[in-house]
Each structure stands twice: as structure tokens, then as C-alpha cells.
Amino acid sequence: MSGILVVGSVALDSVKTPAGKSIEALGGSATYFALAASCFSKVALVGVVGEDFPREHRRTLELRGVDLAGLKTAKGKTFRWSGKYGKDASTATTLATDLNVFKTFSPELSDAQRKTPVVFLANIDPDLQSSVLAQMKSPALVACDTMNYWIDSKPAAIKKLLAKVDVFFANDQEAMKLTGAVNALLAAEALAGWGPSVVVIKKGEHGALMKVGSKFFVFPAYPLARIKDPTGAGDTFAGGFLGYLASTASHKDISYLKRAMAYGTIMASFNVENFSTKNIEELDRGAIDERFHDFAERLAVPLEGGLLRGRRAIPV
């Protein structure tokens, strides 16, 4: 596989957290995803901004090699979101959402875009996600995300979409709401029954779990004592996960999927250490891999008298 198409929002975010605030900073699901995924793979972004979208934000994405041919500029203002986080940083309180040019967003993909092997349908109207997917020419890997707003208003459209998706990302509260399950594992089980061969449930500071086949893999978050701004954690997770997978040969091998979980975890950890996209704009692969190795090393439970390797211990 190689190359990812992401369809989603590009926004100007104003965020307040106990660590400070940022005003009209670069944001949006497609933005966070693209910046994270571009550390691993070629990314093309499909979205819309208004005439007021700052030139330097476009430049930030271009410097990461993100293909912006699909980022249209429409008459009007860019999508704006503002929110605040309390001490626990787990949930945002939305203060204002101004869809602006995003209100009439309805992407038409170019021929080149239709042929991209990996597609990530970021959090937008599930009917729109389905319409984008219908334009794709037999992609190797289809992934999507969603959010509470669509779970409340269009659950049937999400279920219909999931039948055609390989990897589904959701946070634990959303997954439980969508399925009616009482915990994240049962929610993942139910969601897998609707279609996706891989279900990833994100639990914020408590890490993430992945269901593949009959097995659950649960990983903690990378331990950070201080975070500044949780905005975009889910999309950078998906960006690390899919960016890594798109750079490899396979998404059916469990070793690749476990590494994808670890890269997702690591990209989200970098992201929340600073406001907006500041920390991931210029992140290099060396720093990513260093933290990835540190994470894997902390998680490794050495067997007595040797290392773990499948069910056997390797004598050292």
C-alpha cells in the first residue's frame, strides 16, 4: 500500500485548557490526521476552507508534503470551533461551532484521488462519508471515524457505512452509545459484527483497545504527567495508525496492527503536549521512533530466564 486520501474538516480552533489557550489556531479532523499520517506516508487532503484561511496554515500542511489539490477555497469563512477543557482533560465542552463554508461541503474526487489505495473518512456526516467512499476505485483499506453528533442524529447511516469499512475508530463513550453495550470491549464486539475487521476504541488517557478477529489488544496511553491541549488526539491517533499501515505491506498481519496501535498512541502523545498542531507540524521520524521504542520497551514483560517470543522463552 502507499498513499492515503483523507476527507474531513479543516478548521480554525479556539481552545482554552488549564494550561493556557490558543485562538483561531489550525485545527480540524483532516488537518490533525494529515499532519500525523504524513510522518509515515504520502497524504492527499480533501476539504474546504473559506477565503479567510491563513496562507501560513496552508504552508504548514504543504511543508509536510500534504497534497492540497483537494482543499477547495469557497466563498465565505472557514469552519470555526471553540471549546474548553477542565482539569481532567477527558471531554471538551463546545462553546461554539460555526460550520460556515463546511455547511455545504460535498466533495467530488478527481480521478487521481479515486485511485488512492488507503482512504480515511474523518468525522463528517456519515452520508457524506458513504458518498465519498462510493467514488473510490477499489481501495485496499477503508477507515473511518465518527462522533456523538452523528451517532445521535444518523445511527442507521453509520451502521450502513460500517458494512463497507475495514477499520473503524471511535472513542469508548461513542462506541457504547452507538451499540448500547455496557463497556468498551462489548461495544467493540458489536461493532465488529457490523462489518469492520479491525475496531479501535480510543479511551483518551486510558489508552486504546483494538479488536481483530476474536482477540482484543489493549494498550495504555504513553505516560504523560502534563498535557496542554487534548484537541486532535483522536485524529492524530488515526493518522499515526493509518500512516504507518499505509507505509507497510499489510494490514492483516497482527504485528503490523500492533505497531500501528503503538504509532497511533505515540502521535497522540506528541500532539497533546502542545496547543493546536504545534507539536506535530515539524515532528521528525527519529523522535517518533525513539518514543515508539521507549513505549514498546516499557510494555515488554520479560519472561523469566528469557525474552518473550510467541509462547516460548528465548534464553539469553
Added chain:
Amino acid sequence: MSGILVVGSVALDSVKTPAGKSIEALGGSATYFALAASCFSKVALVGVVGEDFPREHRRTLELRGVDLAGLKTAKGKTFRWSGKYGKDASTATTLATDLNVFKTFSPELSDAQRKTPVVFLANIDPDLQSSVLAQMKSPALVACDTMNYWIDSKPAAIKKLLAKVDVFFANDQEAMKLTGAVNALLAAEALAGWGPSVVVIKKGEHGALMKVGSKFFVFPAYPLARIKDPTGAGDTFAGGFLGYLASTASHKDISYLKRAMAYGTIMASFNVENFSTKNIEELDRGAIDERFHDFAERLAVPLEGGLLRGRRAIPV
């Protein structure tokens, strides 16, 4: 090291959960701890029961080889606790606490007990924990737990105790309350500053974290989609952790401490799969190690082209 002395409660618990209920079943912090730790090490229990304590409960502990010379029978009734859990199983609502003979519990250790190398001061009055510790003859490893009740009523006594303790166990809410920290990692940092070289913060279904030196190690819970009764999860965790450590040469080597975290996780996972102590009464080491290996295997993030070993990849 070899041999653990546990001082704590032995109780009759009545518990209601969404999965069912149990009435006047075997419970108490010292009981759960002893049953779990005895899968790894010799355990001596110090506690008190009333004249009504069923003969078969004593037998259950004896069958695991738990030394009950320190379990006194006092005039009166055994400590009783009853509680219920909601759907999320994370916190118990206490319905009744009848301390009974436990009210005047004030253990005097025998000469043999004072020489035990490892001691676990389960959740009792911190002044009592200190008085037991003062009776010990230079133990190799001292560990303790506490609970909200003592954090509210005797925080200074807990702080004083922690200065003399090697391993401190607490759940995340308790640790944050005790230290005033806004998250579990900062709480662990603060607690480590008070004395313990190892701080273990339990997060229920979200796993546990350990602070050793300047490093955090975070592990998820063993993935279970269905649990029956969370009672005793914390004490079986401590039992697996210390039982394993007491059976080994060292508690200063990070490999041993990581395995201890994994054994704690596994013992807690078995415990919550059934009511009261049912699941851990006859658990054998083979079943424990099978789940331990499965847990370690799921957590292992294989590096590309090889296995993780320290910072290097071993080609396969």
C-alpha cells in the same frame, strides 16, 4: 526473599452486582490478598474473626497453605460488609459495615511472625499499620494499601507510615485525593516523594501504573468483556504482585517489578470473573502462567524485522 505476613481484615461479604449476588461469602482484604499471594509464596495471615466464622472458610485458606496461627477468634461476630455495584463496576456503594470483632483489632505478632521477610499491611487504620510495622524485625520488603476512609480521617498518619514503606498500593481516586494531584501520574510522583521506592496506582478496568525511580510503567487490565464481582480486585492485585516478588530474589530489578505488575493484573482478572473468592480459591499456577503469557504476548509490540530487546532489534 520468601514468606509474606499479611495483616488485614477477614470478613463476610454480601455483594450485589448486575451479574447476581452473594450472601455472607468469604471476604476481607487479608483474605483476598492471602489467597492470591499463596499461589506464589508461603503466606501467614494475621487477623481476627468472630465465633460465627464458618469452619469451611478457614479450611479454604488452609487448603492454600495459608498459616492461620495469627487468625484469632474473638468473642462476638465476624466483620461484615455489604455493598452493590452498578453497570460500570468501577465503584462500590457500601450498604452496611459492621466492624464487630474487628473494632478492637490490635495485633501482637509472635516471634516467628516478626521475622517474616515480606510484610503487607492491608487496608486498616494507618496507626495500626505503623504499630504492626514497628514489631517487625528488619523486613526485606514492606508494602501497604489504604482507602478513602483513612485518607479522609488520618492523612498525616498515612504520610508518616509511607516514609517506612517500600511499595505503596492505592487506587487512582484515592491517590489523587491523598496528594491533591490532578492525575494519577502526578499523584504517583508526589507519593514517591513521601518514601516508597515503588508506587502502584490501580485504575480498575483501565489497568495500573507503577512508578519506579523516575520512570512510569503503565499496563492495561487483562481484557475481560464480562465481569461478575469486582470485590477484592485491589487486594488480589497486591497478592499477585507481592506473592510473585516474595518468590524471587529481588524487588529492585525492573524485570521482576514488571512481571509483578503482570501477575497482579492476572490475579485480579481471575478474581473478578466470579463472586467472592470462588475463582481464586483453587486456581493453579499453570492457569495463572498461561494467562500471564497471553497478557505479555498481547502487549508485546514487535519491532520491524525483529524482536524488541532493550533498544536494539534482534533479527529473527
